[in-house]
Amino acid sequence: MRAPGGTRSIPKGCTCSCRQSKERETDMGRVLVLGNAGLDLTLRLPRLPLKGETLLGDSTGRAPGGKGLNQAVAGVRTGVPVVFHTPVGHDAQAEEIEAALKAEGFAGLELHRMPNASDFSLLMVLPDGENSIASAGSCAAAFTAAMAQTVGATAVPGDVMVVQGNLTSASTEATLIEASDRGAITLFNPAPLWWDVDPLLPYCDIVVVNRGEAQTITGRSEPAEAAADLCDRGARFAVVTLGADGCLTLDGGRLHQYPAPVIEAVDTTGCGDTFCGVLAAMLAGGRDREAAVALAQRAAALTAQRPGAFAALPNRAEFAALVALYDAGQ
Template identity: 35%
Template sequence: MTDIVVLGSTNMDLVTYVAKAPQRGETVTGREFRTVPGGKGANQAIAAARAGGDVLMIGAVGNDAYGTHLRSTLEHSGVDTDDLRTAEGPSGTAHIVVDDEGGNSIVVIPGANGTLDHLSPGDEGVIASADILLLQLEIPLPAVVAGAQAAHRHDVRTVLTPSPAQPLPDELLAAIDLLVPNEHEATTLTGRTDPREAATALLDRVPEVVVTLGAAGSLYVARGADPLTVPAPTVTAVDSTGAGDTFVGALAVALGEGRPMPDALAWAAAAAALSVQREGASASMPYRPEIEARYAS
């Protein structure tokens, strides 16, 4: 079983479903509202655990009802929360609008995630014991850098999802083994709008890159290797929230199990395809038997 540590955010997703997202200054009537546990860190942890990984979460929740719910949800999915801190004040929230085409827009309020600005005593040892460290950018950057550098010191494979998109310091990218941006994030990081050009440019800073392309699948590039495009299964999307995190969590499990990259990407795409056919982020994430069945079909 792959040992995965996730250093990242936990949020309660406050999700509104509408026929069409409002434009600036516009008011629309929604059809449904839900509260769904999320946050890119927690999402990746849950996705990896359901895909069959042995997962531990380093993060922070508030001392509110959302914090209790978030911790319970992680534990229910099989994630070890011994290193999930409880901070004074509110938990993080994400305010999400989902339209009838499955698209979404998101505003994140960090809450307790903002307190996670450094590694605590013992965190490096936890990271050192892992096969893979998953990182995102919804916690303060100093903690992300410290986590990546700790993993690098102990030869733990580091996987970074650069979201929310922002300029990344060289000291962080020097400690990253695999970067997994979507098309927008790849463009933000490089200024290149063509995914292949953007991915190739990123190889100057990291050894491997996977650009997720939504319904078009994913693009993999690595130093000294030919680019590889892996298609995604054709499905009707209901809600794409959390699909990228589902992909990364499943990909980490597949890579930790030693699957070749083409197979790992196809397996992760099967997991993401299942998730977009359901509403919610963590609530939509599939379990391993579902992924295996979709991958085999």
């Protein structure tokens, strides 16, 4: 249960972190994802357009997307049970999303129908593989805190509850509090940053941010200092992803740097979502933090080597091969 002041109490006599003891309560849990789903419209551009400019692009694409959807799909393709809750509209786009998700083999799929047009994102991909994204999120914004609390109430010890920044602050906080109070591990990926995340950090067992997000939240340009600041603000385990420089983690004052696999990036869209989904699945599946982060990073590197987001997520066979190589020490 949460202690007075909004933080969680640590069981009396506990000599390890509360989150670590939650991990050990079961060998195999579920990943519960509450997040947005929509359509990703991709356009490759030579550069970003200037103000008032019309710029021609090429290699257009259309696929299911959204941070919540991508993270849920990345997780389920590891073979760990995943339950995905997402708000969608009553339109043809929602039917297209539903058809794609039903093919993934989720342990549970709950599409919450909202009186809004289904969400979508425009992904502008540059020649070096970097991207900029503009999104419409009326369905995500309409998902209420009461609905989110109901989702969080489905969590049990051993589960990993995953949320992002697409829903409102109130809804995201309600999910984190409810899932945490029920003994689940909570993982928060606050992108996109459109509201103050500070009040939610005390309810986060794990927070995953990229370099830019870490600096925006904490005001610190040095990733290690930003990670320490995130933990000072309440997160128990901070992960800062650094693109080609890998990632770093801070856990109980211990800093760990993970070098990135050497690859030629084609498109970084979806890499962060792959990382979060695989990290959550590996923890729910019983892996320790070091193995979970390493496997998440390898999966994200695979995503970066091909275009798109949904289409670039590792499939089940690819992920099984990654695990086999990792377990063999390669």
